[in-house]
Amino acid sequence: MKKFQFSLGRMRDYRERLLEEEKGTLQRYKAERNQIEDEIARLEGEFGELSRRMQEKAEKGTTVIELRKLSAQMDNVRMQIRELEKALTKAEQRVEKQMQVVVEANKEVTKLDKLEEKQLEEYRRQVNKAEEDRIDEFVSQALPGAVRLNGVRGLGRCL
16 A cells, blocks of 8 residues: 555645744744833833933932933823834734734634544554555465365364
């Protein structure tokens, strides 16, 4: 009997390549999201530092111009944080959507893997059946010859 070959092997290979591509895209989206989160954290730290400096200068006494300058810097940082939070929301949505794409691609590969397992089981059953048939045929061909050579008493020894 010929060697087992999965009939949809090329399809499964294609689906696996697609799955790997989608996983790569997901990793890029996650990296982008993480980069935005890091930038937000950095800006929040900068905002805290500006706030602390403003408080310090207000307590020690400083010019109104200096306080307005710090206030403007804080407003700028606050605005940057808001923009990044919007970008973060979009990035999280992209990640979530891409995760669904990866899950679906993984389901397709899993379906093909299960189908291959079923076809392999059927192939093994056919191989076993063919082997049993071959053995039965061999025994049935050998048995009449043994009876003729040994007579009736030889029949008992063959069985």
